[in-house]
Amino acid sequence: xxxxxxxxxxxxxxxxxxxxxxxxxxxxxxxxxxxxxxxxxxxxxxxxxxxxxxxxxxxxxxxxxxxxxxxxxxxxxxxxxxxxxxxxxxxxxxxxxxxxxxxxxxxxxxxxxxxxxxxxxxxxxxxxxxxxxxxxx
Amino acid sequence: xxxxxxxxxxxxxxxxxxxxxxxxxxxxxxxxxxxxxxxxxxxxxxxxxxxxxxxxxxxxxxxxxxxxxxxxxxxxxxxxxxxxxxxxxxxxxxxxxxxxxxxxxxxxxxxxxxxxxxxxxxxxxxxxxxxxxxxxx
Amino acid sequence: xxxxxxxxxxxxxxxxxxxxxxxxxxxxxxxxxxxxxxxxxxxxxxxxxxxxxxxxxxxxxxxxxxxxxxxxxxxxxxxxxxxxxxxxxxxxxxxxxxxxxxxxxxxxxxxxxxxxxxxxxxxxxxxxxxxxxxxxx
Amino acid sequence: xxxxxxxxxxxxxxxxxxxxxxxxxxxxxxxxxxxxxxxxxxxxxxxxxxxxxxxxxxxxxxxxxxxxxxxxxxxxxxxxxxxxxxxxxxxxxxxxxxxxxxxxxxxxxxxxxxxxxxxxxxxxxxxxxxxxxxxxx
Amino acid sequence: xxxxxxxxxxxxxxxxxxxxxxxxxxxxxxxxxxxxxxxxxxxxxxxxxxxxxxxxxxxxxxxxxxxxxxxxxxxxxxxxxxxxxxxxxxxxxxxxxxxxxxxxxxxxxxxxxxxxxxxxxxxxxxxxxxxxxxxxx
Amino acid sequence: xxxxxxxxxxxxxxxxxxxxxxxxxxxxxxxxxxxxxxxxxxxxxxxxxxxxxxxxxxxxxxxxxxxxxxxxxxxxxxxxxxxxxxxxxxxxxxxxxxxxxxxxxxxxxxxxxxxxxxxxxxxxxxxxxxxxxxxxx
Numbered sequence: 001x002x003x004x005x006x007x008x009x010x011x012x013x014x015x016x017x018x019x020x021x022x023x024x025x026x027x028x029x030x031x032x033x034x035x036x037x038x039x040x041x042x043x044x045x046x047x048x049x050x051x052x053x054x055x056x057x058x059x060x061x062x063x064x065x066x067x068x069x070x071x072x073x074x075x076x077x078x079x080x081x082x083x084x085x086x087x088x089x090x091x092x093x094x095x096x097x098x099x100x101x102x103x104x105x106x107x108x109x110x111x112x113x114x115x116x117x118x119x120x121x122x123x124x125x126x127x128x129x130x131x132x133x134x135x136x137x
Numbered sequence: 138x139x140x141x142x143x144x145x146x147x148x149x150x151x152x153x154x155x156x157x158x159x160x161x162x163x164x165x166x167x168x169x170x171x172x173x174x175x176x177x178x179x180x181x182x183x184x185x186x187x188x189x190x191x192x193x194x195x196x197x198x199x200x201x202x203x204x205x206x207x208x209x210x211x212x213x214x215x216x217x218x219x220x221x222x223x224x225x226x227x228x229x230x231x232x233x234x235x236x237x238x239x240x241x242x243x244x245x246x247x248x249x250x251x252x253x254x255x256x257x258x259x260x261x262x263x264x265x266x267x268x269x270x271x272x273x274x
Numbered sequence: 275x276x277x278x279x280x281x282x283x284x285x286x287x288x289x290x291x292x293x294x295x296x297x298x299x300x301x302x303x304x305x306x307x308x309x310x311x312x313x314x315x316x317x318x319x320x321x322x323x324x325x326x327x328x329x330x331x332x333x334x335x336x337x338x339x340x341x342x343x344x345x346x347x348x349x350x351x352x353x354x355x356x357x358x359x360x361x362x363x364x365x366x367x368x369x370x371x372x373x374x375x376x377x378x379x380x381x382x383x384x385x386x387x388x389x390x391x392x393x394x395x396x397x398x399x400x401x402x403x404x405x406x407x408x409x410x411x
Numbered sequence: 412x413x414x415x416x417x418x419x420x421x422x423x424x425x426x427x428x429x430x431x432x433x434x435x436x437x438x439x440x441x442x443x444x445x446x447x448x449x450x451x452x453x454x455x456x457x458x459x460x461x462x463x464x465x466x467x468x469x470x471x472x473x474x475x476x477x478x479x480x481x482x483x484x485x486x487x488x489x490x491x492x493x494x495x496x497x498x499x500x501x502x503x504x505x506x507x508x509x510x511x512x513x514x515x516x517x518x519x520x521x522x523x524x525x526x527x528x529x530x531x532x533x534x535x536x537x538x539x540x541x542x543x544x545x546x547x548x
Numbered sequence: 549x550x551x552x553x554x555x556x557x558x559x560x561x562x563x564x565x566x567x568x569x570x571x572x573x574x575x576x577x578x579x580x581x582x583x584x585x586x587x588x589x590x591x592x593x594x595x596x597x598x599x600x601x602x603x604x605x606x607x608x609x610x611x612x613x614x615x616x617x618x619x620x621x622x623x624x625x626x627x628x629x630x631x632x633x634x635x636x637x638x639x640x641x642x643x644x645x646x647x648x649x650x651x652x653x654x655x656x657x658x659x660x661x662x663x664x665x666x667x668x669x670x671x672x673x674x675x676x677x678x679x680x681x682x683x684x685x
Numbered sequence: 686x687x688x689x690x691x692x693x694x695x696x697x698x699x700x701x702x703x704x705x706x707x708x709x710x711x712x713x714x715x716x717x718x719x720x721x722x723x724x725x726x727x728x729x730x731x732x733x734x735x736x737x738x739x740x741x742x743x744x745x746x747x748x749x750x751x752x753x754x755x756x757x758x759x760x761x762x763x764x765x766x767x768x769x770x771x772x773x774x775x776x777x778x779x780x781x782x783x784x785x786x787x788x789x790x791x792x793x794x795x796x797x798x799x800x801x802x803x804x805x806x807x808x809x810x811x812x813x814x815x816x817x818x819x820x821x822x
Contacts (some may be wrong), residue, residue: 001548002543002545003543003544004509004542005542005544007540011178012176013150013174031338033217037150037219037222038219039148039150039218039219041148041179042264053507057440057441057505058504058507058509060509060543080170080172081174085174094331096333098276101276127146127179128146128179128281130279130337131279132279132334133276137275139783139786139817139818140819141817142818143815144814155604166605168612190781190787193703194714195701195778200815230606233607235550235601235607266554266556267555267611268552268555269550269551269553269608270550271550271551283813306764311698311771312698313698313764313766313767315696315726316726354717355722355724356723367469368468370468372464372470376413376464401694401727402694403419403478404417404418405416406413406414406416406471407416408413409414411412420675422589422675424587443628446628448630449588450560450627450630451559451560451561451562452559453590453675490587491583492583493586497585538557538559539557539590577742677693677752678690678748679692680688680745681687681688683688
């Protein structure tokens with residue numbers, strides 16, 4: 001079993017807050033990340049897929065196909081978007097990096113069977129100092 | 138004359154648009170960067186200061202002092218903020234990286250005399266692929 | 275279960291040597307890393323914490339709290355210090371990156387219960403070519 | 412048990428193709444990577460070794476010894492070479508990054524016993540966006 | 549005047565050699581870079597354009613337009629190609645990074661007038677340790 | 686005229702202090718960088734050389750020759766050393782990055798004539814946030 005990782009990126013706005021909190025309560029809980037006027041990041045996404053090497057191609061999965069799948073299902077919905085307001089798979093969820101990783105797993109995992117690999121992990125670097133990884137369980 | 142560079146960063150939301158344009162016109166001119174719901178970036182800021190080396194300290198300027206100055210004048214106003222709505226020195230300007238570099242120069246240049254250096258350049262990396270540098274003229 | 279990683283850094287001096295060896299013996303065993311006049315590194319520290327996502331906050335643990343904990347327990351004791359001479363939790367240990375990772379685990383693991391996460395790994399990059407990771411067992 | 416990782420690199424040419432396919436069939440399967448005139452990469456290799464820390468040295472294995480072993484067994488055979496034509500351990504294999512990681516594992520694993528560590532993983536970054544990791548099974 | 553830089557990349561094969569030299573002479577002059585079976589790199593290209601900021605757009609030039617121009621004129625001709633055999637603007641030239649930077653300047657400079665900027669520099673990173681920059685004179 | 690840059694690195698210990706100051710005075714002037722027990726860095730050195738391209742080789746200067754020259758004159762004297770105590774060309778100078786860049790220029794500039802290039806700049810990154818560049822005047 002071999003693990004391959006594709007790196008993609010998207011630039012998006014977001015805000016950490018709970019709609020049932022006042023701005024003051026959100027500020028106390030989430031600090032400057034709760035700014036009602038939004039802020040944003042250059043998110044870096046690493047998708048790792050595992051599987052046996054196909055002896056006909058030498059590939060676990062074709063990376064071009066994997067990249068297109070991530071582009072259609074994830075990047076096109078997130079890039080230059082507002083994560084809180086415009087991303088269908090984040091509706092009703094707190095826009096934390098943890099929740100984003102779990103949601104991206106949910107979007108990608110069923111599609112990966114189509115191209116013959118098994119999703120191993122979704123990792124997101126929000127900044128050079130902060131990252132989150134999710135393995136599906 | 139020696140050149141020293143301090144690297145700082147801030148995460149912010151912005152939107153490229155002209156208020157005298159319709160959303161459709163802004164989309165044609167600025168593409169997905171004109172999204173009315175904002176997007177954002179991890180901006181990296183490089184401030185380069187030049188000067189003679191002070192024989193008493195071995196420094197052009199004290200980098201801790203320089204970092205504090207950039208923090209107070211620039212980072213505190215931009216980090217986790219909306220560049221279009223909340224940054225005093227960007228009011229009324231298109232929130233492009235070019236205009237941001239020029240505005241940061243305007244904020245820093247007079248203050249640098251206070252710490253004994255000469256501002257040489259302001260460079261901003263908006264993404265790993267796009268950057269802007271301004272030398273004051 | 276989600277894994278979050280916080281990146282911190284410290285600059286320190288150290289020396290690889292055994293006090294029961296002569297300088298010649300230390301040189302044979304540890305090469306130029308045994309220089310009695312010390313050398314140093316920009317160490318990069320990655321602390322990975324795992325846990326369930328708190329539905330109230332969307333966080334495994336609050337990264338600001340995690341960063342402050344690492345700062346107090348680890349960075350304040352190591353940054354701009356001599357690892358062999360000045361770091362309480364390295365007293366009597368060979369100042370290798372392996373031993374440093376194990377010692378940092380020992381300092382952080384009990385404190386993490388306080389903020390509600392489980393320590394998963396401590397990784398240290400000593401140089402861009404050399405790194406060490408410890409998972410606690 | 413502690414995990415140490417050594418980073419090395421090599422620059423090489425390769426081509427993805429099957430000799431039993433026509434150029435048109437190879438182009439359909441492998442895209443521009445099948446160019447009969449070759450292309451190339453700056454490959455980055457990460458070798459991770461695990462083991463107990465030797466109390467005499469503070470090391471899992473001596474990184475200088477590990478680096479020399481990787482140099483002799485792997486880098487000297489790949490650097491500034493054509494992977495399809497000149498690398499003994501890739502003869503008869505499709506020159507994919509997956510197969511390269513598996514082959515490097517095969518070359519390194521027996522030799523590591525000599526220096527007292529256990530090979531944990533071989534990771535290759537072909538580009539900043541594409542990487543492969545192999546754990547031996 | 550503001551300077552903007554666009555980063556692009558291409559993966560290519562090449563060989564340093566003179567056709568009027570024997571393989572032995574080429575080896576003496578160019579070392580392992582003269583390997584007749586080719587080797588390759590992940591080249592990173594930085595194109596810097598200078599100009600006044602257009603008050604209507606906040607741009608020196610539109611970076612999307614600049615990126616497309618570099619793609620058509622440069623990347624499409626170099627990516628996954630053999631620099632010695634397949635690149636029209638390198639025909640008859642030694643495939644050194646110096647000559648590549650000069651040739652790319654020659655390709656881009658006339659086209660830039662079309663999009664309203666002035667070419668300032670072409671920088672190529674061949675490896676993380678080796679780079680070349682050309683300013684047109 | 687083309688500019689080529691070679692990147693090298695060295696790991697060293699140092700301390701910022703004046704021998705005519707007390708420890709308290711040094712602490713006030715240089716902060717934690719004055720720690721009498723030393724600290725250290727992974728310094729990254731960029732040496733840029735300019736010149737015409739030699740039509741026989743396609744090179745400004747041979748990068749292997751340049752690298753060897755930097756190794757002998759600079760890296761061998763600094764790597765795994767104490768900059769204050771062990772580096773001949775830093776004797777009697779405050780061990781700031783500014784002074785180090787000037788001293789490295791002084792060591793390299795005369796030697797470069799030997800290999801046919803003109804020294805353009807010496808740049809040192811002390812940390813990822815702090816760097817210094819010197820152009821010889």
